[in-house]
Amino acid sequence: MNLLIFTPVLPEIAITIVSMFLLIIGVFKKNEKTYSTISNLAILSLLVVLFLIFSGSVPKGVSFGGSLITDSFSLYLKTLILTSSIIILIVSNIYLRNINLLKFEYIILVLLSVVGMMIMVSSNDLISLYLSIELQSLPLYVLASIRNKSSKSTESGLKYFVLGALSSCILLYGLSLIYGYTGSIYYNEIASNLSEYDVGILIGVAFTLAGFAFKISAVPFHMWTPDVYEGSPTTVTAFFAVAPKIAALGLIVRILITAMPNLIADWQSILILLSIFSMLLGAFSAIGQRNLKRLLAYSSISHMGFALMGVINGSFDGVRSLSLYMLIYLVMSLALFISIIALKTNDEHIENIEDISGLAKINPVMALIISILLFSLAGIPPLAGFFAKFYVLYAAIDAKLYYLAIFGVLSSVISAFYYLRIIKVMYFEESAISFDPISKRLKTIIYLLTAITLLFFLRPSIFINFAGTASASLFI
């Protein structure tokens, strides 16, 4: 009986046990240092798990009767998710202290959500898919409104929750149709039962994709993104922007490639629409934004459009470009969010673009770093963002979807406009305010991530091979 084989999911089990252990410690040990103790323990255990995954000690294979699969692709995504959550936890320790929000539950919720994401990228049937999405999003709803004294934070949590619940309904409806027409919840059996063409299955696929689009905030299911990004504490926003999207994209790729390869013509057209609309709307709407977090929300919508381009063809090259895109997107956007968190004026965190006017004169290093990151997000060579966009565009051209590639380039050009505007504000406008010094730990993280963005072009093959071996496991 292969039920008892659970060594491939030991990382998830370990994090679950750690999170419950820390919950008990946190509630029994009430003093000033509780938060940092728990945070350090959580970071330590995540690092251990990350090391175990990275060193290849986690065995591959299916577990729980085929419900979960651990292959190179899921391990690759788990690496990304763990990395981003470790960075977020380190930064949160500093940020939450500043805004006086040291609730130890924050860490527990992040850990539980990470467990959900790790199961999401491993899930190999429809029920574990749905349950893991719920396990991932419930803690996120709470994290969005964890600043429960601020009405904006509460509002963002409520909006996120209501729309998230709606999207779960839509997703569940789609999944139940898929199950009804194929008679199985397992991806491989769905793929083999899908030979017959049916209207119902198409409706099921459309509903499922709509539910997924909510989770990665692709247009036209993006309405919640700007408000939620603006209202949540900035570290939570950074977490939203990266980890859940990586997990959801991984899940989309797996279900489309392994469960519905026969329906490629049908889901391809839906994804093309989602991709084009996301890229264009993300680019156009960001132009009018004054709030940095809202601007980054639209920017992330646009980036999701780009990332979706990778899966459209359903080919190995496409998935590889998407995997690479997620890695580079993680590095760039985390670095940019942390830079925003790092900049303070008289203990007030900056919010708007005007707040960083004249940054170049006061703190030229930070101004340079932010410019590098923005150039990279815009896709200017030779920065990492250029390679990310280059490979997905290449995948689109490879699939003979020239118009899609043209839309991609077009939206990239438009988005360069608002990225450049921030740089103009930093370099060519006068500043009336000064900035507080930046803590060493934040500086180290920012420098490290920026260095990866900047020096990516020296040895791109390392990352591309990494993404390549991961994606290859989907096409066996």
Place this chain on the structure above:
Amino acid sequence: MIVVSLLFYLFSFIMIASAFMVILSRNPVHSVLFLILCFFNSAGIFLILGAEFLAFILVIVYVGAVAVLFLFVVMMLDVEFKSISSTVISYLPIGLTIGVIVLAELMLVLFTWKRDYSVTDNLSITTDKQYSNTEIIGLVLYTDNILFFQLAGLILLASMIGAIVLTVNHRPSAKRQDINKQVERDAESSIKNIDMKPGSGI
């Protein structure tokens, strides 16, 4: 048998009628009460289908807990009753459009669905007479589907933590009973003799 079909029509008629009343009644509290009626009737339909477990879970969880929560929420929100009815008209077109789309899709599914008997025949546990359907669920949920079961437990844990984090907000000034403190208390620590001089305060 005719009694069963009569029961089915009775339950489904009351269910649909009360579902309409949920969205049409002006008083939100009445809406919730109609929702409970709706749940009861769907439980009846589940019973007709032979799904006892689902029927009783529906009554225990939805009527017993969720509907009560809804009542609390409705009361907590303190909604102005008249303002609701005025917004109904403005949301009617978009609501109807979505409703019609979903209905059309359901119709499409209903009329194109060909039941594949090979699928139900291959199930590991068939719905035969020797097990009741609660037993059938029990036989697979805790062993074959242990992952789903434990994930459900984790989701419940996460929601518990979430609800507490967001709502527990103790005032530090609140006076609470501490039994240990009460038991430990003795005369020496609580009574103090003071020499009072006439004409002065403490």
Place this chain on the structure above:
Amino acid sequence: MNPIILDYLPILIFIGVAIVVSAALMGSSFILAKSNPDNEKLSTYECGFEPFENARVKFDIRFYLVAILFIIFDLEVAFLFPWAITLGKIGVFGYISMMIFLAVLTVGFVYEWKKGALEWD
């Protein structure tokens, strides 16, 4: 016809009797009793004053917390029913599986207790 329905026949009859009795009681008082309402009779009486405010006031959020914690444990109990009747067949594995589930929720319960979520103030 499904044999399960027959098991519930007494309940059905009971519901039928309940409906008939309550309809008869309410209907007879509606038909037989004298009813002669006027404006003053129908108005709310509150110690001789006009009512000061609406009877519906905002509830404290703590009621909501109690209700939501109740739902969570209610769901937990729902999982216990099928387990209880199949325990003999699912063996030690099924037993351990439920113990893990209960342990997870007990962790939540300990947290809830220590956090003071069950105390009113």
